[in-house]
Amino acid sequence: MRRADLCARDRWFNLLYANPRARLACAEDLVASMDQARVDASVVFGFAFADAGLCAACNAYVLEAAQQYPGRLLPFLTVNPLAGETALRQAIDGLEAGAVGIGELMPGGQGFALTDFACLDPLLELAREAGVPLMFHVNEPVGHTYPGKGDQGPQQAFQLAEHAPSNTLVFSHWGGGLPFYELMPEGSAVLANTYYDTAASLFLYDDAIFRHVAAWAASKILWATDYPLIGQARFLRRMQKLGLESDLLDRLLGGNALTLLNRAKSQGMEKR
Numbered sequence: 001m002r003r004a005d006l007c008a009r010d011r012w013f014n015l016l017y018a019n020p021r022a023r024l025a026c027a028e029d030l031v032a033s034m035d036q037a038r039v040d041a042s043v044v045f046g047f048a049f050a051d052a053g054l055c056a057a058c059n060a061y062v063l064e065a066a067q068q069y070p071g072r073l074l075p076f077l078t079v080n081p082l083a084g085e086t087a088l089r090q091a092i093d094g095l096e097a098g099a100v101g102i103g104e105l106m107p108g109g110q111g112f113a114l115t116d117f118a119c120l121d122p123l124l125e126l127a128r129e130a131g132v133p134l135m136f137h138v139n140e141p142v143g144h145t146y147p148g149k150g151d152q153g154p155q156q157a158f159q160l161a162e163h164a165p166s167n168t169l170v171f172s173h174w175g176g177g178l179p180f181y182e183l184m185p186e187g188s189a190v191l192a193n194t195y196y197d198t199a200a201s202l203f204l205y206d207d208a209i210f211r212h213v214a215a216w217a218a219s220k221i222l223w224a225t226d227y228p229l230i231g232q233a234r235f236l237r238r239m240q241k242l243g244l245e246s247d248l249l250d251r252l253l254g255g256n257a258l259t260l261l262n263r264a265k266s267q268g269m270e271k272r
């Protein structure tokens with residue numbers, strides 16, 4: 001499907017990608033980028049469309065690409081929680097077809113709130129039982145505006161973590177600042193199963209954020225680029241210049257993600 005068709009069919013996609021300079025990438029582009037940057041494996045997913053049919057088309061593409069590049073592309077699923085039974089069915093089918101997570105779901109674009117628990121509960125339950133993480137787009141509630149910046153921030157993400165303590169949750173873009181609240185005693189308890197990815201960090205935060213958050217949440221930082229928004233090789237070069245200890249760098253660049261995916265899986269298997 002062409003960019004213009006997708007822009008016509010999804011308000012949020014149009015906001016982000018109507019500009020022809022906003023980069024889109026296919027599976028082959030991503031694998032070429034991984035080869036160039038010497039990235040072994042990438043978590044990969046399609047755009048979180050509001051329309052369930054578009055989500056299904058994305059998921060089919062991503063799952064097929066993951067089969068073509070086994071072990072290198074780790075497929076997540078996008079569904080719209082507001083689609084109810086349809087979303088649940090799509091998630092069940094996608095997990096059976098090899099997906100290892102659900103997300104990145106986009107509250108602003110898809111029209112749900114992180115605190116809409118009645119809407120999210122079926123997916124939360126499925127993710128718990130299947131032992132897969134659920135990942136949500138979250139923004140910082142302050143600072144400059146940009147296309148795709150929504151109104152769901154650390155407060156809503158915290159409430160979701162409080163509601164679903166046994167789910168493994170990933171909040172993108174540093175959870176909009178959520179890691180800071182791990183320094184509150186009640187925060188560290190509520191956020192015990194919560195992770196933060198670093199997608200688009202170069203556009204949002206000073207690089208000092210890596211060392212600071214690692215001081216108290218080193219096991220919860222998942223290096224992510226938001227490729228093709230930020231090139232993997234470029235971001236990796238920046239990471240290598242931070243002067244982080246090599247074992248910490250290894251955890252941020254993949255060790256934490258592997259632990260998370262394995263841990264979620266073993267918790268899911270215990271429940272069966």
Ligand SMILES: [Zn+2]
Nearest residue numbers: 104137138172
């Ligand atoms: Zn995002």
